[in-house]
Amino acid sequence: xxxxxxxxxxxxxxxxxxxxxxxxxxxxxxxxxxxxxxxxxxxxxxxxxxxxxxxxxxxxxxxxxxxxxxxxxxxxxxxxxxxxxxxxxxxxxxxxxxxxxxxxxxxxxxxxxxxxxxxxxxxxxxxxxxxxxxxxxxxxxxxxxxxxxxxxxxxxxxxxxxxxxxxxxxxxxxxxxxxxxxxxxxxxxxxxxxxxxxxxxxxxxxxxxxxxxxxxxxxxxxxxxxxxxxxxxxxxxxxxxxxxxxxxxxxxxxxxxxxxxxxxxxx
Amino acid sequence: xxxxxxxxxxxxxxxxxxxxxxxxxxxxxxxxxxxxxxxxxxxxxxxxxxxxxxxxxxxxxxxxxxxxxxxxxxxxxxxxxxxxxxxxxxxxxxxxxxxxxxxxxxxxxxxxxxxxxxxxxxxxxxxxxxxxxxxxxxxxxxxxxxxxxxxxxxxxxxxxxxxxxxxxxxxxxxxxxxxxxxxxxxxxxxxxxxxxxxxxxxxxxxxxxxxxxxxxxxxxxxxxxxxxxxxxxxxxxxxxxxxxxxxxxxxxxxxxxxxxxxxxxxxxxxxxxxxxxxxxxxxxxxxxxxxxxxxxxxxxxxxxxxxxxxxxxxxxxxxxxxxxxxxxxxxxxxxxxxxxx
Numbered sequence: 064x065x066x067x068x069x070x071x072x073x074x075x076x077x078x079x080x081x082x083x084x085x086x087x088x089x090x091x092x093x094x095x096x097x098x099x100x101x102x103x104x105x106x107x108x109x110x111x112x113x114x115x116x117x118x119x120x121x122x123x124x125x126x127x128x129x130x131x132x133x134x135x136x137x138x139x140x141x142x143x144x145x146x147x148x149x150x151x152x153x154x155x156x157x158x159x160x161x162x163x164x165x166x167x168x169x170x171x172x173x174x175x176x177x178x179x180x181x182x183x184x185x186x187x188x189x190x191x192x193x194x195x196x197x198x199x200x201x202x203x204x205x206x207x208x209x210x211x212x213x214x215x216x217x218x219x220x221x222x223x224x225x226x227x228x229x230x231x232x233x234x235x236x237x238x239x240x241x242x243x244x245x246x247x248x249x250x251x252x253x254x255x256x257x258x259x260x261x262x263x264x265x266x267x268x269x270x271x272x273x274x275x276x277x278x279x280x281x282x283x284x285x286x287x288x289x290x291x292x293x294x295x296x297x298x299x300x301x302x303x304x305x306x307x308x309x310x311x312x313x314x315x316x317x318x319x320x321x322x323x324x325x326x327x328x329x330x
Numbered sequence: 331x332x333x334x335x336x337x338x339x340x341x342x343x344x345x346x347x348x349x350x351x352x353x354x355x356x357x358x359x360x361x362x363x364x365x366x367x368x369x370x371x372x373x374x375x376x377x378x379x380x381x382x383x384x385x386x387x388x389x390x391x392x393x394x395x396x397x398x399x400x401x402x403x404x405x406x407x408x409x410x411x412x413x414x415x416x417x418x419x420x421x422x423x424x425x426x427x428x429x430x431x432x433x434x435x436x437x438x439x440x441x442x443x444x445x446x447x448x449x450x451x452x453x454x455x456x457x458x459x460x461x462x463x464x465x466x467x468x469x470x471x472x473x474x475x476x477x478x479x480x481x482x483x484x485x486x487x488x489x490x491x492x493x494x495x496x497x498x499x500x501x502x503x504x505x506x507x508x509x510x511x512x513x514x515x516x517x518x519x520x521x522x523x524x525x526x527x528x529x530x531x532x533x534x535x536x537x538x539x540x541x542x543x544x545x546x547x548x549x550x551x552x553x554x555x556x557x558x559x560x561x562x563x564x565x566x567x568x569x570x571x572x573x574x575x576x577x578x579x580x581x582x583x584x585x586x587x588x589x590x591x592x593x594x595x596x597x598x599x600x601x602x603x604x605x606x607x608x609x610x611x612x613x614x615x616x617x618x619x620x621x622x623x624x625x626x627x628x629x630x631x632x633x634x635x636x637x638x639x640x641x642x643x644x645x646x647x648x649x650x651x652x653x654x655x656x657x658x659x660x661x662x663x664x665x666x667x668x669x670x671x
Contacts, residue, residue: 125549127545127549146548146553146555147548147549148548148549148551148552148553148554151549151550151551152551156549156550157549159545159546163543163545163546164543164546165538165539165542165543165546165547166542167538167542167654168535168538168539168542172535175532175535176532176535176536176538176539176547176550176552177550177551178532178551179532179533179536179539179547179550179551179552179553180551180552180553181551182532182533184533185533186528186533186560186564189527189528189531189533189534190524190527190528192527196531199532200531200532203532239550240550243550243551
């Protein structure tokens with residue numbers, strides 16, 4: 064059910080298409096003239112120094128902000144004026160820079176509540192406990208348990224997320240995002256705060272997800288080795304401007320990137 | 331045998347308790363005073379559990395609960411008097427008073443329904459505001475409702491509105507049973523039943539998700555605006571039900587009895603019981619009602635002692651009696667004896 068193989072026919076429309084997107088907050092231009100096209104089952108990266116506007120791009124894609132100018136098209140559907148939960152329904156799921164799990168809910172409930180948009184019962188049926196309610200709850204629980212099992216988290220199903228080690232919390236957040244069955248998965252600094260062993264684990268995990276699930280992955284990350292090992296295509300932004308694009312090797316040696324990260328020669 | 335016992339234990343217990351109280355009231359074995367304390371206990375349980383939904387489960391701070399109670403009280407009072415009793419303002423009853431008994435639950439629910447609509451006064455601003463700012467809006471909502479009714483001369487203004495006793499008497503004339511006791515008991519059970527089902531469904535857990543991380547909730551496909559609307563409306567609707575019952579128990583309502591002090595009283599019950607704990611809210615409402623009566627000899631000093639108790643609770647047990655847990659979490663063995671669906 065959850066696992067789909069790669070051999071599904073590739074749809075013609077790109078998964079994500081951003082066209083000349085600009086975002087201004089008052090006088091500050093956080094993102095300027097940003098364009099990107101992500102194809103089916105691609106894995107791409109977005110890097111840049113602190114405050115470059117990377118997370119703003121993700122917030123725009125996931126519907127938190129409406130771009131001042133430009134268009135975002137997800138699976139052929141424009142996202143203008145859609146609330147974030149509607150954008151999620153179009154097939155976008157994301158994780159956050161600082162983990163945002165629901166800490167007073169069990170691990171299982173974290174996955175279950177993430178299915179909120181796919182519930183086929185409403186308030187009245189929840190109160191009256193119709194047949195439909197039980198069917199839906201049963202299906203959700205079964206799928207959640209299966210997903211946890213796939214990621215080897217099933218033994219923590221009844222634990223609170225705060226009781227898990229940091230690395231597993233990161234993993235759980237990715238699993239929660241995947242439970243939305245997205246076409247596009249946005250990972251916002253998944254390696255932040257992880258030690259080198261955990262980072263190797265994360266690289267294996269992301270690669271495995273990419274191979275197993277039918278999903279396009281777009282990630283923000285500061286660890287260059289993660290990007291080098293995973294991403295085929297990397298975009299670099301600084302002060303909201305796109306300054307370089309290409310393979311990891313190309314980007315790393317690009318003069319503009321070196322200037323952005325290390326500063327100019329002339330002082 | 332055991333599964334059947336487990337399945338119906340709660341039902342049997344409720345029937346037993348309800349039956350005993352009704353019988354004692356019918357035989358007049360317990361005095362009117364004790365009886366009214368018991369009925370206020372029911373009203374307080376409805377109030378505290380419904381406020382707990384907003385303050386505990388959703389993590390917002392509503393301090394205007396009495397306002398919605400007021401709406402429910404007035405709507406069901408006016409409806410009842412209009413339909414079933416002879417009144418100076420409204421004239422002859424529109425329906426035969428012997429029907430009062432059957433229509434009474436509908437009248438109370440109608441009060442709840444209008445109170446739920448009044449809940450939009452808080453629900454709509456909650457899309458954009460939260461925390462302290464929303465708390466101020468809830469106070470404003472409370473004042474708006476009170477001031478509006480105070481200035482409506484048709485329904486008595488600040489002098490209040492009465493005539494509900496005639497409706498209660500009409501019910502007792504139709505079938506000779508202590509009807510108010512029965513209705514309060516049924517509506518209390520109904521409230522806890524609804525809230526229990528709401529909170530334990532994945533749909534209702536979206537409310538806790540909003541409390542714990544609203545941004546994550548919205549991103550993880552929870553329609554937060556819709557959930558807030560439903561939750562605020564459910565909470566204020568149940569407060570309206572409590573208000574309707576309150577009006578019929580006393581037989582008289584005036585806007586002054588639903589001011590911010592009443593809201594604070596409900597807040598005390600919620601915080602005493604423990605946030606987001608349904609069983610905590612039920613227990614603390616019972617405890618608080620009894621405490622109020624026990625401290626009655628102190629007269630006005632009562633209002634020095636009770637806030638002091640709150641300070642002591644906050645000092646030594648800030649999470650309240652139950653603190654985010656249910657009875658079955660503290661005594662897991664209890665689960666063997668009952669089942670909730």
